[in-house]
Amino acid sequence: MSQEVKDHIDGSPVVSGLVAKRREVAGLLRDARAEVSRLEREMERLDDVIRMFRPEMPVEEIEAPRRQRRLPGFRPGELGRLVSEHLRTADTPRTARSIAEALTELKGLDLTPSQQVQLHKNVTKALRRCEANGLAAAEGGARGAALLWSPCDDGSGEL
Numbered sequence: 001m002s003q004e005v006k007d008h009i010d011g012s013p014v015v016s017g018l019v020a021k022r023r024e025v026a027g028l029l030r031d032a033r034a035e036v037s038r039l040e041r042e043m044e045r046l047d048d049v050i051r052m053f054r055p056e057m058p059v060e061e062i063e064a065p066r067r068q069r070r071l072p073g074f075r076p077g078e079l080g081r082l083v084s085e086h087l088r089t090a091d092t093p094r095t096a097r098s099i100a101e102a103l104t105e106l107k108g109l110d111l112t113p114s115q116q117v118q119l120h121k122n123v124t125k126a127l128r129r130c131e132a133n134g135l136a137a138a139e140g141g142a143r144g145a146a147l148l149w150s151p152c153d154d155g156s157g158e159l
Helices: 003-010 013-053 078-089 096-107 112-131
Strands: 137-142 147-151
Touching: 003 013, 078 096, 078 112, 078 147, 096 112, 096 147, 112 137
Parallel strands: none
Antiparallel strands: 137 147
């Protein structure tokens, strides 16, 4: 650290803390760049080997799969089952948000705001799948209003 930077830090615990945090982030960024560089070299080697077997193959067009980020507290497939079960046992039509809140409470989760948004989106997707399979139906949804979801009585897609 240069003397000029040290002179600015002297006597200010706030600036000192900010400088320490900046140094930490700079180190993480340096490490991340090194990892990106390593991955790019590895991909180049893989492309070279693929071209050995299939020279005509356009390896640049091979896309990476989307990574699914799982919400903490839910096993694969569990959210859909819980949404469906909650819908069947609810005594009144429910919004996706109220179902998400009920599942958060049921599982005893402490989610960040971004995780809460993601859970709401995932619950909505699960409800849409239930609707496509004739297990749930949505009503309402007037301009700006949330949809109210109910189970279908006979699996026919009708309330």
